[in-house]
Amino acid sequence: MxxxxxxxTIEMENAxxxxxxxxxxxxxxxxxxxxxxxxxxxxxxxxxxxxxxxxxxxxxxxxxxxxxxxxxxxxxxxxxxxxxxxxxxxxxxxxxxxxxxxxxxxxxxxxxxxxxxxxxxxxxxxxxxxxxxxxxxxxxxxxxxxxxxxxxxxxxxxxxxxxxxxxxxxxxxxxTEEVSGMNVYVRSVCMGTIQDLGITDANNMGAAMAPAAAWTIKTFLEDTKTKPSDYDLILTGDLGQVGRDLLLELLLKDNISISEQHDDCGLILYDRESQDVHAGGSGCGCSASVLCSQILRRMRAGELNEVLFMATGALMSPTSVQQGESIPGIAHLIHLSTRKGGN
Amino acid sequence: MxxxxxxxTIEMENAxxxxxxxxxxxxxxxxxxxxxxxxxxxxxxxxxxxxxxxxxxxxxxxxxxxxxxxxxxxxxxxxxxxxxxxxxxxxxxxxxxxxxxxxxxxxxxxxxxxxxxxxxxxxxxxxxxxxxxxxxxxxxxxxxxxxxxxxxxxxxxxxxxxxxxxxxxxxxxxxTEEVSGMNVYVRSVCMGTIQDLGITDANNMGAAMAPAAAWTIKTFLEDTKTKPSDYDLILTGDLGQVGRDLLLELLLKDNISISEQHDDCGLILYDRESQDVHAGGSGCGCSASVLCSQILRRMRAGELNEVLFMATGALMSPTSVQQGESIPGIAHLIHLSTRKGGN
Known part of the structure; x- marks a missing residue:
C-alpha cells in the first residue's frame, strides 16, 4: 500500500x-x-x-x-x-x-x-x-x-x-512481476501544483514551465529528505535551453543546485546544432520517447541507478493565450531506481 | 485498501x-x-x-x-x-x-x-x-x-x-471523516472501456455514448454479482432521451432491465417542455451539477440509499468528426450508498 x-509525494511500498x-x-x-x-x-x-x-x-x-x-x-x-x-x-x-x-x-x-x-x-x-x-x-x-x-x-x-x-x-x-536481468522500479511519485509566474509568450513555453519544475523538485526533496547528489540524473521533460537555465536559477534561490545531475529530454532528443530545433524538443512525446528508450535502457544496463523523471506541462490553450491569459505550468515527478528498497 | x-470494478474498503x-x-x-x-x-x-x-x-x-x-x-x-x-x-x-x-x-x-x-x-x-x-x-x-x-x-x-x-x-x-447526520459513502467504482458502434452524427451524442453506458453497467453488475433492483436509482450522465432509449434497448439484449431504476441527469436538469433543450442537457457540468445538488441531497435525506452514478463521455473532437471518424464513448460508474458496508 x-x-x-x-x-x-507518494511512496510506493511494493516497488x-x-x-x-x-x-x-x-x-x-x-x-x-x-x-x-x-x-x-x-x-x-x-x-x-x-x-x-x-x-x-x-x-x-x-x-x-x-x-x-x-x-x-x-x-x-x-x-x-x-x-x-x-x-x-x-x-x-x-x-x-x-x-x-x-x-x-x-x-x-x-x-x-x-x-x-x-x-x-x-x-x-x-x-x-x-x-x-x-x-x-x-x-x-x-x-x-x-x-x-x-x-x-x-x-x-x-x-x-x-x-x-x-x-x-x-x-x-x-x-508487479519482475523481468529477467536488471529491473527498474518506481519508488515514489510527486504530484505538482499549478504554478504561474505570469509568462504570456506562447513561444517561450520553457520559461512558463520552469517555475512548476522548481516547485516539484523542491517539494520532492523536502518530502523525501534527500538531496540532488542522491540521484544520478534529474531529468526534466521539455524545458529546452531557456527553461533549463531558468530552472537552475530558480532553484539556486533556494540553495538547491542540480546543475551536475540535470538534463532535459528536449535537449537530448535532437542535435540542436544540425536539426534546427531552436531551444529544443517539446510535446508529450518528447519526454515519453526519451524516457522509454535511452533512459530506461541505460538504467537496465546499470549505467544509471537513481533517476528523477519530471515532465512539465504548459496548461494553456491557443484561446487562453489570445485572451491575454498567462501560461500556468505543472510538473509531476517519478523516482525510478534499479534498487527495490532502501537508499 | x-x-x-x-x-x-474497484471496491472501497474504508468507504x-x-x-x-x-x-x-x-x-x-x-x-x-x-x-x-x-x-x-x-x-x-x-x-x-x-x-x-x-x-x-x-x-x-x-x-x-x-x-x-x-x-x-x-x-x-x-x-x-x-x-x-x-x-x-x-x-x-x-x-x-x-x-x-x-x-x-x-x-x-x-x-x-x-x-x-x-x-x-x-x-x-x-x-x-x-x-x-x-x-x-x-x-x-x-x-x-x-x-x-x-x-x-x-x-x-x-x-x-x-x-x-x-x-x-x-x-x-x-x-475519511464522516459528517453529522446521514452520510453518503463511495462503495465502489467501475472504470469503462472505449466503445464505438460507428455513430458519426455529432448532433446525436446520446446514441454515441449509450453503448459505453451499457458496457459499464453490465460489467459492474457482473463484477459485483448484483442486479438492477438492488439499487434505488441508476443515473446516467447526459444520454438525453435518444441515448436513454438506446441504452435500455441495448441492455435488454443481455436480459438486463433497468427501466424502473433508470434516470438521466440530462432529463432532470431542464424542463424539456418549456426550456427548448431538445433531447436533454449535456456537458460535463450537467451530471456534475445534478449529482452534487439534488441527488446527494436526496441521499442525505434518506430518500435514496443505493445509487449508481454513471457519467458518459463522447471521446471525439470537431476535428475527428470532420475527418469522418465515428464517435467513441466511455462511461465510468460510482456506487454511492448511505450504508457504510454490507448489502
Missing amino acids: SKKLGRS PVIRASATVVGKKEGEGPLKEEFDLINNDTSFSQETWEKAESEMLREAVQTALQKASLNSSDVEFIFAGDLLNQCIGATYGLREFQIPFIGMYGACSTMAESLAMASIFVDNGLASNAVAVTSSHFCSAERQFRFPLEYGGQRPPTAQWTATASGAAIVG | SKKLGRS PVIRASATVVGKKEGEGPLKEEFDLINNDTSFSQETWEKAESEMLREAVQTALQKASLNSSDVEFIFAGDLLNQCIGATYGLREFQIPFIGMYGACSTMAESLAMASIFVDNGLASNAVAVTSSHFCSAERQFRFPLEYGGQRPPTAQWTATASGAAIVG
Missing part, C-alpha cells in the same frame, strides 16, 4: 516494476542522436494515415502494441490504461486506444502527461488494483503545429525561444 | 465519505426544475468575466470554493484535486484551479469527467493517500457552442436529437 510523504517500454517516432526524431534507441521509426511521419491526427493516433497505438509485445502480454492482461495527449479532446489517445478494450482513464497534463500517467499506473499497481497498467502519451509535430500555431503551409518563422514538438510516442507497462 | 473485483458538494450554474439552469437545489446561480452567465472561457473557469473556481466552505476546509486541507472539462486543453479546470495551490491531477473523460474524477479521488482516499480529495468539472453553453458547433451569433438550427450543453459546475469533496 502506497504511503503519503510530506506535502505531495512496481517497469515491465517493458516502447517508442515509436517520426523521421526527424529517427535521424537524431537517439536513432538507435527507438523501436519503430516512421519514415514519412504519416504512419500511412490520411491526416496528421490519425497519424498521431496510429503512432500511439503502435507504441502500446509494441510495449505489449515486448512484455509478452495481451491487452486482456492489462487492467487499466492511463493516457492523454495535446490534441483537442485528447483524440490522439482516444482513437489510438479504441481497439484495445482496456479500461481507460483519460489524463490531461499537457507535456507532463507521461509522468502523470506513469504516476497513476504505479499507484494502481502498488495498491493491488492492477497487476499490469499502461502509461502512454504522444505528440505529433504536424498536428500540434496547426492546432497551436499555424498550418504548416503558412511557413511561419520561429523565434529562438521556440521549441520543436516531437513526433513521438512512448508507452510503459508498470507491473 | 481498495480491492479489484472482476473485470473493471470514503462525500464530505460536501457544491454547484454553481447559469441562468437557464437556475430557471429549471432544480432551481432550489443549487448553491449559486449566476444571472447573466458571464460570471463577471470578459470571455466565456474565463466565465467557465470562474464558475468552476466558485464551485470548489463553495464546497470547501461547506466542509469548513481550507485548500491546504485538501491533498489532491482531480479535474477536467470539455474546453481545448482543459482550460476551464486549469485556470479555475490555479489559485488553490492544491496538487492537481488533470483528467480528460469528456462528459464522463465527474465520475472519472470522483473515482480517482475515492481511490486516493480509500488507500490512505489523501484525507480529503476534490473532484470537480464544468461546462459552459457558450464556450462549448463556439468550440464544438458554431459561434452563438450564427444562430444555427439544432436537430431534435441535439442536446443542450449545461452551464454548470459541480464539485465534491471526498474524505
